[in-house]
Structure formats: structure tokens, C-alpha cells
Amino acid sequence: MSRKLLVAGxxxxxxxxxxxxxxxxxxxxxxxxxxxxxxxxxxxxxxxxEVITSKSTHVACGAQNLSEYxxxxxxxxxxxxxxxxxxxxxxxxxxSERRVRNNENNEEVAKKFAQALKxxxxxxxxxxxxxVERQNGTTQTVVWQQxxxxxxxxxxxxxxxxxxxxxxxxxxxxxETASANxxxxxxxxxxxxxxxxxxxxxxxxxxxYGGSCxxxxxxxxxxxxDVDGGLIGGASLTAEDFMxxxxxxxxxxxxx
Ligand code: 13P
Numbered sequence: 001m002s003r004k005l006l007v008a009g010x011x012x013x014x015x016x017x018x019x020x021x022x023x024x025x026x027x028x029x030x031x032x033x034x035x036x037x038x039x040x041x042x043x044x045x046x047x048x049x050e051v052i053t054s055k056s057t058h059v060a061c062g063a064q065n066l067s068e069y070x071x072x073x074x075x076x077x078x079x080x081x082x083x084x085x086x087x088x089x090x091x092x093x094x095x096s097e098r099r100v101r102n103n104e105n106n107e108e109v110a111k112k113f114a115q116a117l118k119x120x121x122x123x124x125x126x127x128x129x130x131x132v133e134r135q136n137g138t139t140q141t142v143v144w145q146q147x148x149x150x151x152x153x154x155x156x157x158x159x160x161x162x163x164x165x166x167x168x169x170x171x172x173x174x175x176e177t178a179s180a181n182x183x184x185x186x187x188x189x190x191x192x193x194x195x196x197x198x199x200x201x202x203x204x205x206x207x208x209y210g211g212s213c214x215x216x217x218x219x220x221x222x223x224x225x226d227v228d229g230g231l232i233g234g235a236s237l238t239a240e241d242f243m244x245x246x247x248x249x250x251x252x253x254x255x256x
Contacts, residue, residue: 003206005037005222005249006163006229008124009236010064010092010210013044020047024054026239031056031246036253037229039246040090041236045078052087062090062124065098068111080119090122092231094146096169106149113150113162123162124208124231125150127190131170139168140189147190156197160205164190165231171211173233180220180227183209187226215244222252 015023020043031039040060043051051061067077083091093116094109109125116123127146129139143166151159166186171178178186187207194202209221210231221227229249235241 003204003228005253006040006206006208007037007242007246007249008040008042008062008090008165008208008229008231009242010042010095010231010233011044011047011236012064012097012233014237015043015047017047017050020050021054023239023242024051024059027059027242028054028056030239030243031059032250033058035246035250037246037249042090042092048083048086048088060089060122061087062092062121063088064092064095066091066093066112066116066121068108068115070115080115080121084119084121088121090124090163091116092165093123093125095126096128096167096172100169106146107153109146110149110153114154114158117154117158117161124165125162126165126167126210126231128167128169128172128211134168134170139186143186143190144193147193151194151197156194156201159194160201163206163208165208165210166190167210167231169211173212175212177212177214177217177221178209180217180224183221183227184224187224191226213245215241215248218245218248219251222249 040062042062042064063083067079071079093112098104113123127143129142133142168178191202206228208229208231209227213230213232214235
């Protein structure tokens, strides 16, 4: 089954209105009108509107987080309904920076995933092990616990309405990319576990790789059979760097 590649730029807490305008005009002018892969960007909340109003139609826009609640006395949070109302398409859930810094646990992340789907947003569920967990040989256990919490809450059909991003924590922002084989090994594990629930759905779900992905390694990573694109941090912060990754997705989507 062929899955469309997705190149997603997580801008994290970077940028300004001027940065957003420059990025969006760079992407609009450099992305061809017709592409056979998907592109999405994830600015901070307060820049979402600027991205949504300036983006070309084939670029999706997502938030980096959302509340697990519909609405109410939850100061400082933003709901899925508000994001959908604004015109967002997607939302990240469970990024490791939030799991670590904000103590988000698997159950909370699962609720956020369900909340996104409830309001028509596509959630990208971020999972991944720390360097200690990898050294201890618990990568598969950790990653599967993170996914299973969501699976238990929403079921396999709903899970497949989202996207999974495997982001080994030790590879994020470190320049130490997982090798294509290391990434493939975990992606294949995830897909084979999902196949135990439903083989057809497991073959359909997109699994992105994230962690020091850049123009120079994107082709090798994305060409692995179970890697369906990337969630890009640092290399999504200039149009030139991000386009270098998109060009690799373009080559692969055209079979060259
Ligand atoms: P880097 O590409 O900067 O390693 O970040 C990856 C990431 O965390 C994307 O969500």
C-alpha cells in the first residue's frame, strides 16, 4: 500500500510575525503548485492565524498542543474546537518536550488525541525513547506504551485517522540522527504491533521520523519502507532548509 509522504515543520517556540511572513512567502514561491506529498507547518498559537491566512492551499497548518478539555476554566489553554474554528488542520500531541517539561503522561496525551479527532483535527502522536531507555533496551516497550494508551482509548480505526511520529529523544536537536536502519526498525515494530489489531489499517497509517532530520539525510530516511516522511525541528526554520527536505520527498514521490 502506498502512503503519501508528509513533511511537517515543527517551529517550536521560534519566530516572529516577520519570520512567519518570510517563511510563508518562501514556501509559496518555492513549492510547486502540484505535489504528490503533503506539507504542514506548526507555529506557536499566536502565529497560527498569520499562517492560515497566508499559506497556499496545499500547505496544512497545525498547532503544537491543545487542551484535553472542550472548554471551561482552564486558564492559558486552547481547545480543539478553537483550533478547528480558526482553520487549523492538524495538531501535535505528546511531543517529548511537553512530556518532559510539562509532565504530560500517556493518558493525558491519549485524551488530547481523542479531543483533536472529535473536532476534525488530524493529531500527530509523538512517541520516542530517551537515550537511557535505548541503552537499557526498552525502546520498544516505551514506544508501545505511548501508542497503546491512545489505542486503548480510541481504538485502531480512530488511531489511523491520525499520524504517528517516532522521535527518539536522543536525536532531537542534537545533530545525532537515528540511522535509517534504526528508524526503520522502530517504525516496522510499530506497524507490526498495530497489524496485530488490524493489518489493513496498520498498512495505511503514516509513521513519520523526527530527530535531526535535514536535507542531507531525508532521502535515505524517507526511502525506508515504513518511514512516511518527517517531523522536522531545526531544519524547518528557513525556507531553504525546509525546501531541501521537501525536494527529497518530491524525488521519492516521483520514484526517482
Ligand atoms: P530537530 O529536527 O531539531 O531535531 O527536532 C525534531 C523535533 O522535535 C520535531 O518535532
